[in-house]
Amino acid sequence: MKHLLGTALLLLTLPAVPAFAQAACTPGTYAAPGGDFVVLVKSPAVAAPGLRYLFRDGRRGATSDAGVPLACGANDVTVNGKVWAPIAFRETPATFDSVGTKMTGVLIEPPGAPDAKRPLVVMVHGSERTSPIGGVYGYAMAAQGISVFVYDKRGTGGSEGEYTQNFELLAEDAAHALEQARSMAAGRYERAGFFGGSQGGWVAPLAATRTKADFVAIGFGLVASPIEEDREQMVSEVRAAGLGDDAVALVNRLSQATAGLLLSDFRTGYDALDAVRAEMADKPWAAKVEGEYSGAIARMPNDMLKRIGRARVDNLELIWDYDAVAALKKLDTPLLWVLAGEDREAPIETTRGALLGLAKEGKPFDVYLFPDTDHGMFEFTTNADGSRSVTRITDGYLKLLGDWIKGDARGPYGRAERLTPR
Structure with a gap:
């Protein structure tokens, strides 16, 4: 839940959208007699006239994708050779x-x-x-x-x-x-x-x-x-990198130090952060740690954190604890x-x-x-x-x-x- 980036899906790599595979479709929701459905909507992530589609079973993509599993008619769609009619909400x-x-x-x-x-x-x-x-x-x-x-x-x-x-x-x-x-x-x-x-x-x-x-x-x-989320993300990162308990303990201390800054509105906590930075200095993996915000804070100098840390990290009124x-x-x-x-x-x-x-x-x-x-x-x-x-x-x-x-x-x-x- 990337607070500063808006949506969590920014971390996930979406497949490229190839050239249009069929004629333009009409936005709407189309249903099969047995209860299956597909939703077609306009989306800023899909170049017009393509539409985003979502089936009940979770298949998703763009109508402009190659191999899209539906064909659009004037007022219906065809899926696996069967016509699905629009739902008139x-x-x-x-x-x-x-x-x-x-x-x-x-x-x-x-x-x-x-x-x-x-x-x-x-x-x-x-x-x-x-x-x-x-x-x-x-x-x-x-x-x-x-x-x-x-x-x-x-x-x-x-x-x-x-x-x-x-x-x-x-x-x-x-x-x-x-x-x-x-x-x-x-x-x-x-x-x-x-x-x-x-x-x-x-x-x-x-x-x-x-x-x-x-x-x-x-x-x-x-x-x-949100503080616990940050800590757990960093623990997940170091575990995924194959690192051991020492690394887990260090990112836990980093999370505790950055939490101190956040809860004090960036007024206090710099000594604790400096102490963790010193521990991290000889760890090559430490530069790649992100968390929700701790990695970015650890890489910003204290004078910058004092001037713009709150504006950069704490400008959305999150209740950190x-x-x-x-x-x-x-x-x-x-x-x-x-x-x-x-x-x-x-x-x-x-x-x-x-x-x-x-x-x-x-x-x-x-x-x-x-x-x-x-x-x-x-x-x-x-x-x-x-x-x-x-x-x-x-x-x-x-x-x-x-x-x-x-x-x-x-x-x-x-x-x-x-x-x-x-």
Whole structure:
């Protein structure tokens, strides 16, 4: 969850987009009679007239890719020789107020007669600055028979205010979004709650303590503070490099030193940082350590840190020592948490331990893990230099989210492993 870079996916190498393979497609969601679907949307990552596509089983790419697994017609798509028809969603734009800020959103409802037993979910986005309105994930949820409210985070898209990553303020926004969605869908839903991905794993549970929520679902989020995230990322890096306990102990000390700077607003902590720098000086691998922010801090001279460290690293109002466990302890709401087994952005060990401990104490938490996946539930290939290239969203993830939100999670879901007992 790269706070300073916006979206976690910046670390993952996307495949190159080759020349257009077919005629232009029409944005929309198209469904097979058996329930499969594909979402086609415009995306800044795909050159026009190409569209981003996402299948229920997690296959993704651009309609301009060579070998794309669909063919577009005037008002339909053909997949494996069968015609899939468009889903005529009901989409209602909205504005609402949150803490004196005008926010924009859209309610997406499946077609057909109003269904008072349909679930309603508010999508709580991650650290990205892009608008989720018109994106693949809201439609992928709605295509599974769920009413979905998507909204622009403050300071992004059509929402006013300043962009921030302050979990308290973002949770207020999410709570107001749920209240707005309930009002708009009155009489056409039974249960209402949140889904949060990545940074939304901090925000959505907190929002559920501010307003009544019937459920919370989280994908690849953390039950750890941003400071702990930084430390765990560095530990993951040195372990991946084949280094031992001495290296782990050193990056732990580095994280502790940089945390001291952050928590003092860069006023104090320089002696501790200098001591760790001295220990790192003869370690060739130390120059490659990154973490979430500690590597960058360690490589900046103290005079620069004193002048611009806060502006460079601490300009988004993050709560660095945020107590995620405390928010979860306040919840008696059913919660789904889905872990990416090889998550480099949000290493899972602390999170898995906290969730399983809370479930053992009686919290109504369901925890699933998809092995061999990175942040975003992406499967990947590993390149010669150790970097990863995304291939697809792992099969079963989107269906698990949809079924669980509808109260009907039975599985199996691809290679998912359920970590909590039924």
